[in-house]
Amino acid sequence: MVQSAAEGQRAIPRGPVRVRGAGWAAAWLAGAVALAGEGVLALVVYFLAGLRDEHYFAAGVPAYVGYLFLSVVAMVLLGLAGLICSASVVLPVVQLSRWSARRKGRTETARWCLAVCGAAAAAAALCIGVPTALLGGGWTVLPLVLLLGFLGLAPAALSSRGVTVLRGTGARFGLAAAVLGCGLALSAVVFVGGLAAYGTGLIQEYEPPRLTETQLAGTWSDDQGGTLTLRADGTAVAGELGVHDADTAASGEAHEPCDGSGSWTKGASPSGTSQLDLDVSDCMAVSSWQFGGTEEQPTLFHWIGDPDSLKRHVLHRGASAQ
Template sequence: MAHWTVERQGATPAGPERVGGAGWTAAWLTGAVTLSAEGALALVVYFLAGLRDEHYFAAGVSAYVGYLLVAVVAVVMLGLAGLIGSAAAVLPVVQLSRWSARRTGRAETMRWCLAACGAFATAAAVCTGVPTALLGGSWTVLPLVFLVAFLGLVPAVLCTRAVTVLRGTGGRFGLAAVVFVCGLTLSAVVFVGGLAAYGTGLIQGYEPPRLTDAQLVGTWTDDQGGTLTLRADGTAVANDLDVRAAEAAYGGDAPEQCSGSGSWAQGASLSGTPQLDLSVSGCMGGSGWQFGGTEEQPTLYYWIGDPDSLDQYTLHRRSPVP
């Protein structure tokens, strides 16, 4: 009687589930969400850093509606850019990391994935920086593009790679949701924290210069041929100042060019900020010019029409009076 002997094989651990269509969709969305979150964080940091420089904000209902529309457009553009960037860069890098590790017979570790990010960033820097430098630009574009591409790719690639090794479609899309919430929370925390730092004085925001009479004395120009000379005795001489500023200051009946003599003195606006009260016979009567720029490079400006339009007529100090 024949006896058959069957050896009992030990259970082998299951490898990662092969990523199918839904898995790659989740990976694509995860990369897009990560890139969008990085873009939102970069915009928040850029906005907060800009508060240290000269800036103006319009007020009123129409301005607030405009800000809301800009925010909506920015969100849409970030989402579209994330989707395109994920398909064009993140997924190819994930595939490159997996393919190159398989070809060399090595395990696809995190270091290997970072090396793939470095290779892609290097290619992007060369393709962008070399033509720019050959066309007369600076070679500093190369390291700058490499740094931006590498730092932008790494979080998105690592999150996307994590999706591809997860089991179950629900878990993969769940990771995309977690990345979205974390990115949104981080941007909100940085935004609120930055505003709090400015509000408490921990970070010094922009403040217009407080110019003395001696600092105001001199010749100011609009860089288009128009000049305004302020003298120490309180007299002023205008020569071919732009008609738009003259009309705004004089009610619309000013001549084509504002030229003449008058007087000036420091005053204060309705909000209490210092300003220059300038009166020139025939074209300006008691108009208030605001101070801008810095102590080293001050400017005088006048709002043309509604300040909500942020349209200014600006004079730069050219030289002091001897």
């Protein structure tokens, strides 16, 4: 029985083992891929959340190639940031966890490591939150930095600590690869799940406002002093309204401002959505304006040049016209 108890004690892991060169390289890599995975997940969540707000995407093969290129660049930058932050933050936290537990005469455990992560996040919150609050930014930044710091640091620190517990170089690098796989898999699940939620209507994607003739009537203005007044009787008056077309799309500069009167009607775009059809004294090169913004703060806009450029001339709602 004594021999059996001794064997059981030997089977219980007593915390991190002594780690040398290759082991710390694996720990560094595990922390880096964990941080990079968190970055990918954050980008996926940011993208999905953005679908609820007004957004426009370029289409066509060149645009898709551009999106692919930006995705590759983002992955490379996240990887580099992960490597730097793992070496400068994660590994020191793991070392501090091991050292502090040893100083206290305790076995370094995952809970102990989490406590050290909390202390590091609290220190970061104080260093960032207190000066921000004193400069007028508000005290809410302090708990926000604390929460984000802990959530960002804890998974990476636990992954690196897990490497230090394992024996064998192969197992340590295998854990780093597993962390990378789990991070990418989780991001893919969240991405597909989010798209499915939008596709099934569980989460409502952004839709432009459905403006009536009464809501369209009024004064609309751009950010350059131009105005467009739509009257309830179907007449329109433009004042210093910038006119853009394909020739000025590259520079973003408008032709001579449009001043004149004409007419307007609510029509339908080729895609079936509502739009404003405008005809003002032959000086309005673009006669079709689409609806944007929200029901509370609607906008009118038209594309400057190719819609794939995502350059728009936007008018904001003003006072109602009589």
